Amino acid sequence: MTALHPPAPDVRDLPARPAWPDATGHFGPYGGRFVPEALIAALDELTEAYEAMRVDPGFLEEFARLQRDYTGRPSPLTDVPRFAEHCGGARVLLKREDLNHTGSHKINNVLGQALLTQRIGKTRVIAETGAGQHGVATATAAALMGLSCTVYMGEEDTRRQALNVARMRLLGAEVVPVTTGSRTLKDAINEAFRDWVTNVETTNYVFGTVAGPHPFPAMVRDFQRVIGDEAREQVLERTGRLPDAVLACVGGGSNAIGIFTAFVPDDGVRLVGLEAGGDGVATGRHAASITGGDPGVLHGARSYLLQDANGQTIESHSISAGLDYPGVGPEHSYLHDLGRAEYRPVTDSEAMEAFALLCRTEGIIPAIESAHALAGAVQVGRELAGRVGEGPAVLLVNLSGRGDKDVETASAWFGLGDREQVDPGPGMDTDQQPTEGAVSNDDATAGQDSGDLA
Amino acid sequence: MSRGMLQTRIAAARTEGRAALIAYLPVGYPDVDASIEAMTAAVDGGADIVEVGVPYSDPGMDGPTIQEAVDVAVRAGVGMRDVLRAVEAVAAAGAVPVVMSYWNPVERYGVDRFADDLAAAGGAGAITPDLIPDEAGPWLAATDRTGLDRVFLVAPSSTDARLASTTAACRGFVYAASAMGVTGTRAAVGDAAGRLVARTRTVTDLPVCVGLGVSDGDQAAEVAGFADGVIVGSAYVRALLDGGGAAAVRALSADLAAGVRRRVGKPA
Numbered sequence: 278m279t280a281l282h283p284p285a286p287d288v289r290d291l292p293a294r295p296a297w298p299d300a301t302g303h304f305g306p307y308g309g310r311f312v313p314e315a316l317i318a319a320l321d322e323l324t325e326a327y328e329a330m331r332v333d334p335g336f337l338e339e340f341a342r343l344q345r346d347y348t349g350r351p352s353p354l355t356d357v358p359r360f361a362e363h364c365g366g367a368r369v370l371l372k373r374e375d376l377n378h379t380g381s382h383k384i385n386n387v388l389g390q391a392l393l394t395q396r397i398g399k400t401r402v403i404a405e406t407g408a409g410q411h412g413v414a415t416a417t418a419a420a421l422m423g424l425s426c427t428v429y430m431g432e433e434d435t436r437r438q439a440l441n442v443a444r445m446r447l448l449g450a451e452v453v454p455v456t457t458g459s460r461t462l463k464d465a466i467n468e469a470f471r472d473w474v475t476n477v478e479t480t481n482y483v484f485g486t487v488a489g490p491h492p493f494p495a496m497v498r499d500f501q502r503v504i505g506d507e508a509r510e511q512v513l514e515r516t517g518r519l520p521d522a523v524l525a526c527v528g529g530g531s532n533a534i535g536i537f538t539a540f541v542p543d544d545g546v547r548l549v550g551l552e553a554g555g556d557g558v559a560t561g562r563h564a565a566s567i568t569g570g571d572p573g574v575l576h577g578a579r580s581y582l583l584q585d586a587n588g589q590t591i592e593s594h595s596i597s598a599g600l601d602y603p604g605v606g607p608e609h610s611y612l613h614d615l616g617r618a619e620y621r622p623v624t625d626s627e628a629m630e631a632f633a634l635l636c637r638t639e640g641i642i643p644a645i646e647s648a649h650a651l652a653g654a655v656q657v658g659r660e661l662a663g664r665v666g667e668g669p670a671v672l673l674v675n676l677s678g679r680g681d682k683d684v685e686t687a688s689a690w691f692g693l694g695d696r697e698q699v700d701p702g703p704g705m706d707t708d709q710q711p712t713e714g715a716v717s718n719d720d721a722t723a724g725q726d727s728g729d730l731a
Numbered sequence: 732m733s734r735g736m737l738q739t740r741i742a743a744a745r746t747e748g749r750a751a752l753i754a755y756l757p758v759g760y761p762d763v764d765a766s767i768e769a770m771t772a773a774v775d776g777g778a779d780i781v782e783v784g785v786p787y788s789d790p791g792m793d794g795p796t797i798q799e800a801v802d803v804a805v806r807a808g809v810g811m812r813d814v815l816r817a818v819e820a821v822a823a824a825g826a827v828p829v830v831m832s833y834w835n836p837v838e839r840y841g842v843d844r845f846a847d848d849l850a851a852a853g854g855a856g857a858i859t860p861d862l863i864p865d866e867a868g869p870w871l872a873a874t875d876r877t878g879l880d881r882v883f884l885v886a887p888s889s890t891d892a893r894l895a896s897t898t899a900a901c902r903g904f905v906y907a908a909s910a911m912g913v914t915g916t917r918a919a920v921g922d923a924a925g926r927l928v929a930r931t932r933t934v935t936d937l938p939v940c941v942g943l944g945v946s947d948g949d950q951a952a953e954v955a956g957f958a959d960g961v962i963v964g965s966a967y968v969r970a971l972l973d974g975g976g977a978a979a980v981r982a983l984s985a986d987l988a989a990g991v992r993r994r995v996g997k998p999a
Contacts, residue, residue, distance in 0.1 A: 471792075
C-alpha cells in the first residue's frame with residue numbers, strides 16, 4: 278500500500294454491533310419476517326449477500342470512499358448557543374446530517390444498499406418515500422451507479438412534496454403516485470412490496486428505514502450508525518465528555534437508530550426519540566406509534582403500530598410527511614420495552630415553533646422532521662435546568678435533514694407570502710424575541726409587492 | 732392426526748375424478764349480509780370450499796381488485812365477529828369454510844381466542860398469506876390444540892428446503908401461489924404453476940391447491956389437470972364489483988365447477 282492509497286478499513290476496526298437482532302431478525306419479541314413466502318428467497322439472498330459484504334474490505338473501502346467524497350462525511354457538529362438560550366441553559370450540539378449530499382441522512386443507507394444491489398447482480402431498484410428524501414437519495418444512488426429506479430410515493434405526499442418529485446424525475450427516476458388507501462407512506466410501502474414480489478428476479482427493494490422484514494432493520498441500522506459513531510467522537514473531542522442526552526425524531530426511526538447505536542452501551546446517556554404528535558396524541562390525529570400505539574404486525578415485522586380494535590392500521594397524521602407513518606422500526610420497540618430509550622410525542626405546533634426558532638437564531642432551516650428533535654431539546658433542556666451541582670447539560674440533537682423541501686409547508690403554516698392570510702401561525706412571533714435588527718412585519722414590503730416598487 | 736375437513740373434502744372431489752373448487756370472497760363487500768349471500772351463492776354454484784376473507788387495511792399480497800372491495804369492508808369496521816358469522820353460514824350451506832387472513836387481525840383478536848371461536852363456528856382452519864411457519868409458533872400451538880387446519884403458502888421462488896419445511900407445517904392442503912406477483916386475473920396460467928405443484932408433490936402427500944390468476948372455466952380445467960384444488964378469488968370479487976351480485980357469483984361458480992370436472996391433460 279503506497280502513500281497515495283489510504284489503507285483499506287480493517288474489519289477488526291468495525292464498531293461493536295448490539296447483541297440484537299438474533300440470527301432470524303428478532304429484537305426480543307419484535308421484528309422477524311411477516312411476508313408472503315414469495316419474498317423469502319429474496320430476503321434470504323439479501324441477508325446472505327449483506328452479511329458477506331459488510332465484512333468485505335473491498336466493500337468497506339468503496340463505501341468509505343463514497344461517504345467521504347460523494348456524501349461529504351464526516352458531517353460537522355455545530356454548537357448552537359443562540360438556539361440553546363431557549364433550552365434551559367443546556368449546551369446544544371447539532372449533528373449536521375442536513376449538510377450531506379441530497380440533504381438528509383437517507384443517503385448513508387442508500388449508498389450501502391445500492392452497492393449491495395450491484396453485488397447481487399440486479400439492475401433495478403425500487404423504493405418507497407414519504408417526504409421524498411429517501412426517494413431522492415435512492416434516485417441519486419441509482420443515477421450514480423447506473424441502476425434503473427422506480428419510486429412509490431403516496432399521492433398526498435407528491436402534492437405536499439412536489440419539489441422532491443421534480444428532483445427525483447430530474448435524476449432519471451420514475452415516480453409512481455400511489456392512490457390506494459390513505460395515499461401516504463404506508464400505502465407506498467404496500468405498492469413497493471407488490472412491485473418487488475412481481476419483479477424480484479431483476480429488482481432490489483432499497484428500503485428507507487429501520488422497519489420492514491429482516492434483514493432491513495439491522496442492515497439499515499448498520500448503514501446509518503455512522504451518524505452516532507462520528508458524533509460520539511466529535512462530542513468527546515469538543516466537550517471532553519459524553520452528552521447527557523441524544524435526541525432524534527422517530528418516524529420509521531432510521532436517523533434515530535443511526536445516532537443512538539453508538540451510545541447504547543453508555544448507560545449514563547439518555548436516548549430520547551421524538552415521535553410526531555400531530556394535533557396531540559389525545560386527539561387521535563398523530564403518528565406516535567410507541568406513545569400512542571400497541572404491538573402488532575405491519576409491513577413485514579412485529580413492532581408498535583397504530584391500529585384499531587380489528588387490527589386495521591389507523592391512518593397517521595403529521596405536518597411532517599417523513600414522520601407520517603403508523604409504524605416504527607422493531608429495534609425502537611425493543612429499546613422502549615428495555616427502558617434503554619424513551620419516546621415522547623411532539624405536536625405539529627411545538628415542532629413548528631422549534632423550526633422557526635432555529636431559523637431565526639442560527640440561520641439554519643431544518644427539515645420539519647428534524648424540528649421535532651429540536652422541540653425535544655427545548656423540553657429536555659428546560660427539564661434538566663433545575664438539576665443541582667452539575668454544569669450545563671449537553672444535548673446532542675440529530676439534525677437529520679434540511680428544510681428546503683418544507684418551505685411551502687412552512688409558508689402556509691406561518692402565513693408567509695399570502696396577501697389574504699396575515700396572522701402568523703403559532704410559533705412564529707409568539708414565544709420568541711424578534712430577530713435583532715430585523716424589519717418588522719408591519720414595515721416590510723411583502724415579497725409579491727416588491728417588484729412594483731423597483 | 733385424522734384428516735380434517737379440508738383434506739376430506741378434497742379427497743371426495745378426487746374420488747369423483749376432479750379437482751376441488753375453492754372460492755375466495757371477502758367478508759363485508761358490499762356489506763356483511765350481501766357478502767354472506769355471495770358466499771352461499773358460490774356454494775350453490777358448485778364451490779366445495781369457501782375462503783372467508785378477513786378484511787385488512789394493508790393487503791400486501793392482493794392486487795387492485797381485491798383491495799378495492801376490502802377497503803370498503805375495512806372502512807365499514809367489519810371485524811372478526813362478522814367473519815365468524817360468515818363461517819357459520821358457509822358451513823350451513825354445505826361447503827367447508829376456511830378463513831383467509833393476514834396475520835395482524837388474528838393477532839389483534841387473540842390467537843387462542845381466534846382458534847377457539849373459529850372451531851366453534853365450524854371453520855376448518857385458516858390460510859395465512861403473510862405468516863410463514865418460522866414465525867407461527869403460537870398459531871401452530873393453537874391449531875394443534877384445537878385440531879384446526881393451517882395452510883401456508885409455497886411459491887415458485889421457494890427453495891427445495893423451504894418447500895419441505897413449509898409443507899411439513901401445513902395441515903389441510905398446501906397453497907401453491909402459482910405466479911410471482913399479487914392476486915388478480917391473468918390471461919394465461921403459465922408453466923410456473925405446474926412446475927411448482929410437481930416440486931411440491933415430491934416433498935408432501937398433502938393435497939396441493941393452486942391460486943393466483945384463474946378467472947374462468949377453461950383456466951380452471953387447465954389447473955385441474957395438475958392440481959388437487961383450484962382457488963379463485965379476484966374473478967369472484969370482480970363479479971361483485973361489477974354489480975352482478977349473488978347471481979353473477981353463482982354463474983361464475985357454475986362455470987368454474989364445470990371446468991374442474993373437465994380437467995385437461997391428466998389421467999384421473
